[in-house]
Amino acid sequence: MARMAEAEHGHPLFRQVHDYLMNRIERGEWRPHDKLPSIRLLAEELQVHRLTVFKAYRTLVDCGKVYVKDKSGYYVSPGRGDAEVADEGAAVATYSLTNALSDIQRLPVNYQFSQALIDPGLLPNLFLSDYVKKVFDLYPKVLGTYSSVQGDVELRETLSRHFRRQHRLQLTPEELVITSGAQQAINLIADIVLGPMDAVLVERPTYSVALDIFRRAGARLVPVNITPEGYDLEEVEALMRRYRPRMFYMNPTHHNPTGVTVPAAQRKQMVELAERYRCLLVEDDPFRDMYFGAAPPPPFFAYDTEGWVVYISSFSKYVAPGLRICAVACRHPFAERLITAKSLADNGTPLLNQKIFLHYYTSPRLQQHLEKLRIALQVHKEIAEEELAGRGWEWTAPQGGLNLWVKLPETVSVDRLFARCLEESIAFVPGAICDPLGEMTSWMRLSYSFASEQVLRAGIRRLTELAREM
Ligand SMILES: Cc1ncc(COP(=O)(O)O)c(C=O)c1O
DSSP states (O other): HHHHHHHTOOOOHHHHHHHHHHHHHHTTTOOOTOOOOOHHHHHHHTTOOOOHHHHHHHHHHTTSSSSEEETTTEOOOSSEEEEEHHHHHHHOSSSSOHHHHHHHHHHOOOOOOSSOOOGGGOHHHHHHHHHHHHHHHHTTTTGSSOOOOTOOOOHHHHHEEOOOOOOOOOGGGEEEEEEEEEHHHHHHHHHHHTTOOOOOEEEEEEEHHHHHHHTTOEEEEEEEEEEEOOOOHHHHHHHHHHHHEEEEEEOOOSSTTOOOOHHHHHHHHHHHHHHHHOEEEEEOOTTTBSSSOOOOOOGGGGOOOOSOEEEEEEOTTTTTTGEEEEEEEETTTTTHHHHHHHHHHTEEEEEEEEHHHHHHHHHHHHHHHHHHHHHHHHHHHHHHHHHHTTSOOOOOOBBBBBBBEEOOTTTTTTTHHHHHHHTTTTEEEEGGOOOTTTTOOOOOEEOOSSSSSHHHHHHHHHHHHHHHOO
């Protein structure tokens, strides 16, 4: 039972309280020998059990940050000199600054299965230079000015028409904000919505960078299982009722890493739950156009009439990752808040990138490219599946997206396999990184989209041989 309570919070709850206190001490809010809030007060303030606070204080005592005075309470340890602590705190204090995925992706390897990106050889690189030239002809002063913070109005008009036609979204250009990739959008939304110890629902497993962003904000991660059937809506409702989360970060279409698409029937009901419990649904949808059979159901945003869904549509995956173009659809007043957050972050996505994207995106070439890309991706997926078959490894064949989420037999340690693979210049994502609980140690995410067909086949073959030898 105790295990359950902790598991529900992802990063164990007492650890989050520990990080919260540590952060405030390091920022210099409490000085050495200051008395810290009592267990009772802190439990009330953070809405957690007193035992959780007690455990957090114990870990701070164990690491020497805090000391106890009998019958009096907890105090900040003197540690190093005050000035030194304050200086360092000002420079580096933060809840948690990690990006586990980026650490893996930065490793130089020959067999790159950790990047959920498309093989640059499958992107229309040659044609893109035509559009670059066209943009400079049409807008000779394009480099001489900023974009508007919200994003180029011509691009927003085009995209609002596209979303209306393709995905049945009722949208005006004023309800779109252009960001530099979906990752920036997630970051800005976290800045707007989340404060320390706010609960955020996250899928289990999920896109690990989002987890690291929410951890940095000091949020409490509350996992929601995602399976080939989608979500258990009764479970989601119970979690919403219990934790009153500020938001649910979801990637419900060709989900990263599992490939699952949440069925249409659940989408409307989930929006109703969001309205009832005043929980913002943050729908991250970068893989929608990469399907192998039927097109996926409309986004959650299509069912929302009250402004409880924010829709993030990145074009990094199949148009041009290097342009970093993403559109965020949201209603007022959220749109204004997002524009302000964007103005603080970078004052607008580069206009040149937006214009190049616009002209390429509206060309007939894009549609031709997309159709070929879907076929090429399916071939990649099938190569990966052929190489993995017959070894007792399990996965559910995805209907779209860029990843296989693979479960290995208990006898194989994914961590050890990962270390061994790196020695042979092969990278993948160990499943624990995608799990808000840091478990799922028998799983791995294999991205089949980035390596060329030959490299993919050779690399996965070698990976499975290495697993057999262990
Ligand atoms: C679910 C999800 N969201 C967001 C991103 C980041 O997208 P972008 O490159 O547009 O920042 C990724 C990249 O892998 C992703 O898988």
